[in-house]
Amino acid sequence: MKSLLRPLTILAALCLCTAAHADSVRLKDGTRISGKATKYDATSEVLSWKDDSGKNHELKLTDLDERSTYSVLKAQVPKDNGSGQLQLANYARDIELFKHAVRHYGYAEKADPSLKSEVDKELAVLRSRAAKWSMARAREASAKGDKKKALDWLERVILKLPDEPEAAEAQRLVDNYYASVKAESTKEVDNHEDELLEQELAHGKKAYDSMLERNKKALQSKGGSSAVKGWEAAIKDGEKAIGEIDKFEKKYPGKHTELLAGYRKTINDQSIEIYMNLASQYATRSSYNKALTEANKALAIDSNNAEALSMRARIQDAASRGLHWL
Amino acid sequence: MTRPSVPTTPHLLLCDMRTALLILTAALALTACGSNSSKADYDVPCICGTDEAQIDGCAHPACIADEHNPDNPDCVCGTMTFEEEK
Numbered sequence: 001m002k003s004l005l006r007p008l009t010i011l012a013a014l015c016l017c018t019a020a021h022a023d024s025v026r027l028k029d030g031t032r033i034s035g036k037a038t039k040y041d042a043t044s045e046v047l048s049w050k051d052d053s054g055k056n057h058e059l060k061l062t063d064l065d066e067r068s069t070y071s072v073l074k075a076q077v078p079k080d081n082g083s084g085q086l087q088l089a090n091y092a093r094d095i096e097l098f099k100h101a102v103r104h105y106g107y108a109e110k111a112d113p114s115l116k117s118e119v120d121k122e123l124a125v126l127r128s129r130a131a132k133w134s135m136a137r138a139r140e141a142s143a144k145g146d147k148k149k150a151l152d153w154l155e156r157v158i159l160k161l162p163d164e165p166e167a168a169e170a171q172r173l174v175d176n177y178y179a180s181v182k183a184e185s186t187k188e189v190d191n192h193e194d195e196l197l198e199q200e201l202a203h204g205k206k207a208y209d210s211m212l213e214r215n216k217k218a219l220q221s222k223g224g225s226s227a228v229k230g231w232e233a234a235i236k237d238g239e240k241a242i243g244e245i246d247k248f249e250k251k252y253p254g255k256h257t258e259l260l261a262g263y264r265k266t267i268n269d270q271s272i273e274i275y276m277n278l279a280s281q282y283a284t285r286s287s288y289n290k291a292l293t294e295a296n297k298a299l300a301i302d303s304n305n306a307e308a309l310s311m312r313a314r315i316q317d318a319a320s321r322g323l324h325w326l
Numbered sequence: 327m328t329r330p331s332v333p334t335t336p337h338l339l340l341c342d343m344r345t346a347l348l349i350l351t352a353a354l355a356l357t358a359c360g361s362n363s364s365k366a367d368y369d370v371p372c373i374c375g376t377d378e379a380q381i382d383g384c385a386h387p388a389c390i391a392d393e394h395n396p397d398n399p400d401c402v403c404g405t406m407t408f409e410e411e412k
Contacts, residue, residue: 023394023396023406023407024399032399034399036407036408036409037406037407037408037409038408038409038410039408040408050409067400067402070402071402071406072406074402074405074406075405075406075407075408096380097380097402098380098381099379099380099381099382099383099384100383100402100403102383103383103392130381133380133381134381137377156381156382160381306370306371309369309370309385310370310382310385311385313370313385313387313390314382314383314385314390316390317385317390326381326383
């Protein structure tokens, strides 16, 4: 019994250490100091910080990196201080924390509705910068040969920032990546050598190809409603493709089980992506209920899909707080 | 006649065990309180600090609740708390 004491005590100590989570700040030179803030003097712009060993540090705001500076400033501005939140939003935007900035713009407008026109003006600046910044990420990914990531960034610009000039550029660039990224995702299931399967699933394959084409065209379309129609038709194509797999399974029970599961997953993944595009499209127009419906449809296919779960949480957050969408 | 040796009672040992178990229970409870994943019925990773989070935001339960996620040093969600100086 005594032998149990030591491990139990160690376990308890470890749990307590984990429970007492520490914050951290990072200096401009990259040094991270773990510990806890004890005071901030707004006049001298000095943060008093006690590190994990109990040593006190007096850190000038100018010595902190941008994100730590943002954390300190955020703690000084109450949510009901409209002009303070507006300044904080501008700071977050300027250090490229776009989503944080959007939240602060929302708080500013809520605290002081008279700031609406100024908030709108600053939000326009944010969208323009966010579009340029995202296109730079797409180019970076492309330069590294990561076509999937490049396509993800282009889609972000198209879906989140449709009114920026960069969205048109992104639409043009989609062609460079889309086909090869999609071909990569179906590579495994395409490499079979069964004529019967190919013959029986020809209609399903055609429906899937149509699904991909419609998704691409919807991404490249100008009007919001034509994109929505395209995605809805693409979803129907996906259902048709799944129906062909069902038929095959009924006709040839137990045949190509693994391969068919792969097909099914590929189509379902594509359907989830399209539901996410629809959700994003609706959220951009602040149609949060419709956006939520689409996110839930994605989750009906895969209840553990991290992207769909994230999307739903973000939509619910924006809707409940009355915040702008980005 | 020598007094019979009293068999060692585990009384003290039991006390120690009880104390250790009590600490362990308290620690587990504290850890559970500190864990932000219990705040929502979904579990998504904290992506704060990534490029994607700068545009999409982070949907980790703590971040959605506008709270800091102490498990991710790159998380700037929530508000920095100030410990009273003693």
